[in-house]
Amino acid sequence: MKAVRLDGYNDVPVIRDIAIPQIGPDDVLVRVHASALNPLDVKLHSGVLQNYFPLEFGYTLGSDVAGTVEAIGAHVTGWSKGDKVVGRLDPVSGGALGEFACIPAKQLASVPASMSFETAAGIPTAAGTAWQALLEVGDLGVGQTVLIHAGAGGVGSFAIQIARAVGARVIATASGDGVDIARTLGADQVIDYRSDDFAEMLSDVDLVIDTIGGETQQRSFGVLRSGGKLLSLVAPPDEALASAHHVTASFVFHMSDGARLRSVMSSIGTNGIKTLIDQTVPLDEFATAFARQASGRARGKIIVTMV
Numbered sequence: 001m002k003a004v005r006l007d008g009y010n011d012v013p014v015i016r017d018i019a020i021p022q023i024g025p026d027d028v029l030v031r032v033h034a035s036a037l038n039p040l041d042v043k044l045h046s047g048v049l050q051n052y053f054p055l056e057f058g059y060t061l062g063s064d065v066a067g068t069v070e071a072i073g074a075h076v077t078g079w080s081k082g083d084k085v086v087g088r089l090d091p092v093s094g095g096a097l098g099e100f101a102c103i104p105a106k107q108l109a110s111v112p113a114s115m116s117f118e119t120a121a122g123i124p125t126a127a128g129t130a131w132q133a134l135l136e137v138g139d140l141g142v143g144q145t146v147l148i149h150a151g152a153g154g155v156g157s158f159a160i161q162i163a164r165a166v167g168a169r170v171i172a173t174a175s176g177d178g179v180d181i182a183r184t185l186g187a188d189q190v191i192d193y194r195s196d197d198f199a200e201m202l203s204d205v206d207l208v209i210d211t212i213g214g215e216t217q218q219r220s221f222g223v224l225r226s227g228g229k230l231l232s233l234v235a236p237p238d239e240a241l242a243s244a245h246h247v248t249a250s251f252v253f254h255m256s257d258g259a260r261l262r263s264v265m266s267s268i269g270t271n272g273i274k275t276l277i278d279q280t281v282p283l284d285e286f287a288t289a290f291a292r293q294a295s296g297r298a299r300g301k302i303i304v305t306m307v
Helices: 039-046 117-121 124-137 154-165 178-185 214-223 239-244 258-271 283-295
Strands: 002-006 014-017 027-036 064-072 084-088 100-104 108-110 145-148 169-174 189-192 205-210 224-232 248-251 277-282 301-305
Touching (some): 039 283, 064 100, 064 117, 084 117, 084 124, 084 258, 108 258, 117 277, 117 301, 124 224, 124 258, 145 154, 154 258, 169 178, 205 214, 214 224, 239 248, 277 283, 283 301
Parallel strands (some): 145 169, 145 205, 169 189, 224 248, 277 301
Antiparallel strands (some): 027 301, 064 084
């Protein structure tokens, strides 16, 4: 099968023919139709996270996968050949950017017949991260106000929609055409960070979702109400700043969780949550897609198709 392989940190990923993965008794072999890129893929490629995510080379890139069940392990129940599924592979193992992928059965969720594989592939990491931060850690509820940075990005675009679905008031930052995108996704207020200063415009926010870090994170403490929360998806927050502003702050580390993914898929169906897709490219044009992901300019998800 064809797969995108990495032979070393910072090496150029190449498409190679490799053997189809062998599945264990608790695994499912998925015929991949589409896979999504994530910022984590770029960081894994660079080696900046090798102390936390040590890779073994050759490594097949990718963690988000959507396709059909090709075969099941001896202990697997509930799945049959041909079922439409979506899942998230362990980033250290990788394997989503290939024509077949081996994934533990417990990490899979069903894909509705009406949903495209491209749409489904964009969900696991981005929507799962937004869900975990907003609902599991942030405990966001009806009538609360949340500030979501980079509302037109992969995580931000899902976060806006999930927050709206639970009845929260949503404020997002964005720039350029991202302002209209964030507004269309349901943000009640969108701040163009290139022309306006969110830190001067906002106060009494219940929850901040930080997808940027650095100065943006530091200046976000000041918009929170006393007792509010700042959750960072990119870097551990400054505990001294949190204490000085009488708020709590924590780093949200997303891990694969099949039960969460199944909840996300159910909510997407119920609430009409959409996957914002920046571009879709065939596997043979992976280099273009990876360069776009590395640029940090993607509006939503970048999808790579296998068939």
